[in-house]
Amino acid sequence: MQMSHALPHGFLFLLFPLLFISFLWFILVWRCKRTDRTHAGLPLPPGSMGWPCVGETLQLYSQDPNIFFASKQKRYGEIFKTHLLGCPCVMLASPEAARFVLVTQSHLFKPTYPRSKEQMIGPRALFFHQGDYHARLRKLVQGSLLPEAIRGLIPDIEATVISMLDSWNGSLVTTFHAMKRLSFDVGIITIFGRQMEARCKEELKRNYIAVDKGYNSFPTRLPGTPYSKAVAARKRLSEILSRIMKERREKGSEEKDLLGCFISATDEKGEHLSDDQIADNVIGVLFAAQDTTASVLTWVLKYLHDNPKLLEVVKVLFLGASSVLRNSCLVDLRCRPCFDDNDCNGPSQAEQMAIYEANGCGDRPLSWSQTRSMPLTHRVILETLRMASIISFTFREAVADVEYKGYVIPKGWKVMPLFRNIHHSPEFFQDPKNFDPSRFMTSPKPNTFLPFGNGVHACPGNELAKLEMLILVHHLVTKYRWEIVGTQDEIEYAPFPVPKRGLPAKFSRISSSDDLQRPKQS
Numbered sequence: 001m002q003m004s005h006a007l008p009h010g011f012l013f014l015l016f017p018l019l020f021i022s023f024l025w026f027i028l029v030w031r032c033k034r035t036d037r038t039h040a041g042l043p044l045p046p047g048s049m050g051w052p053c054v055g056e057t058l059q060l061y062s063q064d065p066n067i068f069f070a071s072k073q074k075r076y077g078e079i080f081k082t083h084l085l086g087c088p089c090v091m092l093a094s095p096e097a098a099r100f101v102l103v104t105q106s107h108l109f110k111p112t113y114p115r116s117k118e119q120m121i122g123p124r125a126l127f128f129h130q131g132d133y134h135a136r137l138r139k140l141v142q143g144s145l146l147p148e149a150i151r152g153l154i155p156d157i158e159a160t161v162i163s164m165l166d167s168w169n170g171s172l173v174t175t176f177h178a179m180k181r182l183s184f185d186v187g188i189i190t191i192f193g194r195q196m197e198a199r200c201k202e203e204l205k206r207n208y209i210a211v212d213k214g215y216n217s218f219p220t221r222l223p224g225t226p227y228s229k230a231v232a233a234r235k236r237l238s239e240i241l242s243r244i245m246k247e248r249r250e251k252g253s254e255e256k257d258l259l260g261c262f263i264s265a266t267d268e269k270g271e272h273l274s275d276d277q278i279a280d281n282v283i284g285v286l287f288a289a290q291d292t293t294a295s296v297l298t299w300v301l302k303y304l305h306d307n308p309k310l311l312e313v314v315k316v317l318f319l320g321a322s323s324v325l326r327n328s329c330l331v332d333l334r335c336r337p338c339f340d341d342n343d344c345n346g347p348s349q350a351e352q353m354a355i356y357e358a359n360g361c362g363d364r365p366l367s368w369s370q371t372r373s374m375p376l377t378h379r380v381i382l383e384t385l386r387m388a389s390i391i392s393f394t395f396r397e398a399v400a401d402v403e404y405k406g407y408v409i410p411k412g413w414k415v416m417p418l419f420r421n422i423h424h425s426p427e428f429f430q431d432p433k434n435f436d437p438s439r440f441m442t443s444p445k446p447n448t449f450l451p452f453g454n455g456v457h458a459c460p461g462n463e464l465a466k467l468e469m470l471i472l473v474h475h476l477v478t479k480y481r482w483e484i485v486g487t488q489d490e491i492e493y494a495p496f497p498v499p500k501r502g503l504p505a506k507f508s509r510i511s512s513s514d515d516l517q518r519p520k521q522s
């Protein structure tokens with residue numbers, strides 16, 4: 001009796017887990033088979049979906065994400081599938097594929113962001129949208145960021161750069177944090193013009209910093225967590241912005257800054273944007289502008305620091321000095337066309353010290369045309385954008401089953417054009433690991449250089465970002481030297497890649513008798 005009783009118990013004890021595992025296995029196989037079958041007979045792209053539920057998320061986060069993407073591309077080619085953060089994804093690593101998703105078939109791929117991030121920035125910000133609403137907002141933002149619109153901002157950006165550099169003099173600075181402060185201030189100038197009251201700016205800044213801190217934290221409303229503090233700060237930001245808008249409307253002011261454009265804009269029915277729509281877009285632009293520009297600026301400083309001969313040439317590339325240049329740059333710059341006679345003849349090639357001297361050693365402000373005549377510095381910025389590729393990829397979601405090169409990208413799947421893989425491919429950029437601004441002497445092949453994205457959502461702030469960088473580099477290299485402190489080659493993700501610990505560096509002002517006035521004749 002006892003025996004016959006014991007047997008079924010032991011059997012059941014084993015049977016239930018076995019049944020449960022078989023059931024899970026069946027669901028998994030069935031789901032895979034079903035997705036493989038249901039898309040017009042086309043196969044899914046090659047690749048691995050990893051473990052049930054977690055997919056390949058652990059593999060991605062347990063190593064440098066760029067190694068994850070690069071090794072996948074090596075194994076599967078330019079299009080492959082994976083499963084990350086609970087979502088099936090297709091990754092695309094060719095210029096042609098990036099153009100397909102972002103430009104030619106962009107209507108089949110909508111922008112997609114985690115809900116918590118969308119709520120934090122504001123769901124009416126342009127980058128969450130497609131179609132008419134997006135086009136309307138984009139026209140306004142783009143209009144305020146065109147070269148004609150931003151050239152008037154130079155004196156204010158320059159004043160901000162000069163006072164910031166002065167405040168760093170003699171101190172140890174976390175470069176990335178300092179650059180964040182700079183790009184925040186430039187964002188404020190662009191949105192609110194030069195008139196903003198100091199008290200109001202401080203209030204905006206304090207709350208914006210709280211939002212920024214909570215933005216990448218775990219999204220829980222538990223009191224005291226960075227996320228819940230960020231939510232409260234975000235609410236206060238909306239209130240502050242409503243107050244500013246009310247004051248402007250009451251005064252009847254017709255400012256031409258971005259906020260002014262938002263306030264005065266009407267649609268075809270004559271309707272204005274609501275305060276919430278404006279607030280979400282103001283905060284959206286600040287977010288889009290700050291960490292991106294700050295990360296790239298941090299890398300510019302790192303690359304210039306690591307390439308002293310290049311720094312020398314950026315400072316002092318002056319007329320008819322090709323022989324001097326050759327001596328100074330041949331040493332380790334692998335004298336390519338940009339550093340020989342062809343490149344240094346002609347006034348457009350005289351670089352930072354020449355501009356500094358032409359402006360009475362900094363007595364007169366930079367002009368727009370001077371910022372357009374910094375070709376080597378400009379190439380340094382482009383090469384930094386390529387090398388650092390701070391936006392390694394972007395996300396879209398397929399709104400229908402889409403066929404690409406004989407594969408199906410199923411509706412609802414995330415689609416990720418991999419900018420960094422393209423920027424680091426030897427097929428498009430020879431010797432891609434080498435920092436070599438001269439490669440931008442000729443334009444890159446179409447769709448191979450996408451630091452600002454491409455298509456309807458491409459970055460409208462790219463000219464402003466470059467202008468800010470040119471102004472900073474001008475004042476930095478003509479008046480300061482900087483030494484990086486501590487480890488130099490590790491990277492951290494904040495969330496964009498930046499040098500470890502934000503690149504701590506010591507800045508010191510150079511007196512006019514110092515060695516920067518003329519290149520060393522080595």
Ligand code: HEM
Pocket residue numbers: 126127128138141145187190284285288289290292293296390391394395450451452453454456457458459460461462464465
């Ligand atoms: C070096 C600095 C910057 C980089 C690398 C950068 C990069 C990008 C990229 C790659 C996109 C497209 C994202 C996508 O397609 O999913 C984008 C969009 C955007 N960027 Fe930038 N950006 C920078 C600076 C700025 C600045 C300074 C501003 C504004 C002042 C700005 C405003 C925007 C906005 C509003 C969008 C969304 C456009 C839309 O959805 O239509 N960005 N940025």
